[in-house]
Amino acid sequence: MSEDLHEVVLPADASGAVDRVVAEFIRRGHALHESGMYDKAIEEFELALALDGDNREAMLGQNRAIRRHVPRWHWEMLHDRERADLYDRAISQVVRPDRRVLDIGTGTGLLSMMAARAGAxxxxxxxxQPAVAAVAKQIIRAAGHEQVITVVSKRSTAMRVPADMPARADILITETIDCALLGEGILGTIAHAREHLLTDDALILPSAGRVFAQLVESDTLFQKNHVGKLYGFDLSEFNSLASLEYFDSRLRNHQWRPLSEPMEIFAFDFYKDGPDERRAEFVVSPTAEGRAHAIVFWFELDLVPGIGLTNSPSNPQSHWKQAVQCLPDPLQVRPAEPLLLDARHDGISIHFTAVSMGETTP
Ligand SMILES: C[S@@+](CC[C@H](N)C(=O)[O-])C[C@H]1O[C@@H](n2cnc3c(N)ncnc32)[C@H](O)[C@@H]1O
Incomplete structure (x- = not known):
């Protein structure tokens, strides 16, 4: 139960009254959920469960509200052995007993426990996410690391020294990365940490990242964001609700053909860069004739020198999959007709526009 909730104590013979109170907590939980107030809904369901621990409706209601904050990818990510092994190796290379480590976005506490195991x-x-932080505390306690690891249940950008951490850390570990590298806000998170939470010479893991993009032909990828005439009806108006930005998809699950070489779009130095908007333009020479449906992009991440991670199409096991931005309409491309590819990011999301530059004289 949340610490700020009062325990509800009722006389033992008041079972009918208890049932009514439980039903009222559940009713309020559902109403709060429907209004999008998931944290408050969780509190109501917790109150119901404090009175009736086996109440299935309260359990499901609480779980439904918690799931709004805890995405399903956590489980797939935790089973990505390559990700875990590479972080573990990088962490054990840099952690020393005299170093103070900050792990931003600890999830289950995995990377913090790796740091503790490495001798921090x-x-x-x-x-x-408070629900995630609460579970991380339990996992860390059960693993016997609670003397070493202190869980702070707040976003790093709300943390300050010494209120939340006795002194600035000299190692930052973070895996706050989505399929397109920036989507979990790593640039702003690390920039804030450099300013408020780290020593001037702190080691930052990951140290750098790069984003690569490639133009592809793939009807089935395009269909993930586009509909036309189907079953005798024109459904194309639904495309006004299609995603303008990227989503994740596993390229190897689609029939696809490359129409350009992979290009490095952005490079980030996590020791220096912040979340300021950036824009880059590229002249792309298509490598084949075809219909460009999407821009597929991915990252390479340097953890420490010699240890890196990628979710490129050549690493189909990666739980991150690839980032895919479908073009609004397929674009006919030919090797003799270069394209202008405009790439921008706003610190969180990378977005492309592609325009044909017309035929060039050989
Ligand atoms: C991709 S998961 C990684 C979890 C864990 N580090 C691991 O490697 O298994 C990222 C976690 O970071 C949390 N998170 C993202 N940005 C954060 C921030 N600035 N401060 C605190 N938590 C953050 C999310 O809620 C999520 O639980």
């Missing part, structure tokens, strides 16, 4: 004596594990 002080780790601050911060997690912005």
């Amino acid at each position: 004596r002080e780790v601050t594990a911060c997690e912005g």
